[in-house]
Amino acid sequence: MATLAGGVAVITGAGSGIGEALARLAAKTGMQVVLADVATARIDAVAAQIVADGGTALAVTADVSDPASMDALAATTRDAFGDVRLLVNNAGVETLGFAWELSAEDWARTLGVNIQGVVNGVRAFAPAMIAAGEQAFIANTASVGALGIMPVQTPYIMSKHAVLAFSECLRLEMELKQAPISVSVVLPGPVHTRIFTDSLGAGDAVSQYHRQQMEGMLAANGISSAEAASRILPQVAAGDFWVSTDAEMTRAYAAGRAQALLDLQPPALAPELAASLQAE
Template sequence: MGQDMAVFRGGVAVITGAGSGIGEGLARLAAQQGMRVVLADVALDRAEQVAEEVRAGGAEALAVHTDVAEPEALDRLAAVTHETFGDVTLLVNNAGIETLGYVWELPAALWEKTLNVNIHGAIHGVRAFAPRMLEAGKRAWIANTSSIGGLGIMPIQTSYVLSKHAILSFSECLYLEMQVKKAPIHVSAILPGPVATRIFEDSKTGEDPVNARHREIMRNMLKSDGITGFEAAERILPQIAEGRFWVSTHPETTREFANNRARHLSELSAPSLPPEVLAGLGVG
């Protein structure tokens, strides 16, 4: 597997949300592949802890406090990365949060936060980093973390799901923009399946009891079925290195979700969910 990622050796990786879960796994693996890594996270203590361990392993690492919901924070991240390590080889816009609640139930501020982190975080990551990457003219990679949920639908997780759909179309259009520019920059969309991370521990919910119940189901599902953040990284990073657009941790599930979505759209059928999922939501 290491062989596949040889293109990254000696390069610079910037990972947002690198203080936990998938981002942490990606940062650790990128360092093991001989990259210098920038770990950006709103939780600086966790990012710093991972950076210290990465440095103890012999790699160069820099933790940077970054709230991806703030466009200026991503400008600062790009500037400090460039000053410290030079040209960026790999940018992963990975930071994301879960929010559960009916559309009408979530306060406006929670809607704003969810969309700012999950959608605008990736947009402004690209806006802040791409100009220097394009100017450098070197082969480089940008990957945006969506989800298999980006190919599905789920009530109660509406704000999250729509943000992950947005990341897919954002990444698809960005891929084409790099082609229009004839830029040597690969673009990937990462669609993780279940990964056992802290995402549901940190999630915010609306007041209705259905939210807490749904969060519990999701949290238990990640605990029982989820791979580790590092295992996810081991599946993700070689696919990015290969220049694949669709990057998956659970290829069969991704294909199943894609097929269901394609069928639903081609038939223009009304939205529906499998009975067992509806039962979990207390429907039927």
């Protein structure tokens, strides 16, 4: 963590959940933190609390799905603090519904935030990070869902698989460039956040039931955002590629996915999941 102290951190989706917790922890570590989100009131409040606690924070309203907005975020950050040491492309949204019933707008918003938001973040910040020639870190938030499949969450699962693949390729590109930029993919397990509460969706009975079940699961079994951040940030600072909140769960998901691909297994619903969703 000492490698982060004194540097500048940019964290998207910092208005709540894991992003907020990472911003608070980065500030406690001694970083100057830029909080980015479309939820202006949320990041203003978080930034004010960080400053009140003796940290340095700047709230910037930004839409990660908009390239111009991310370019403006990079310019604002550079003008305020200079070079960036840590970029966390964390912004993400959940969308529930059968793939053919979701609106074009829901699809565009989900993929725009979850996939293009990560791409826009890297495109806006990586050139200057590389040019600085100093050790720096890029962390892209995916999910253990990037190692699995799930009906009714198709846009989210699809997007997280894409974030994982993008991060893997980005890591190789940094190696080719011989750039001192460490790339990590963050695969959180259950974390008690607002992601399902704030989720988009078609509003059908199955999706509503799934949302309720997932909200209940996170409330009962999810760790806090603060605990998640305390596990994530040291792994990023250590230069780990695979970053998880639950190493055992991540390995189990990876093993299951690897075996399914090795055996060329067709997708199949777990019996208990099929029974619960089909009942709706």
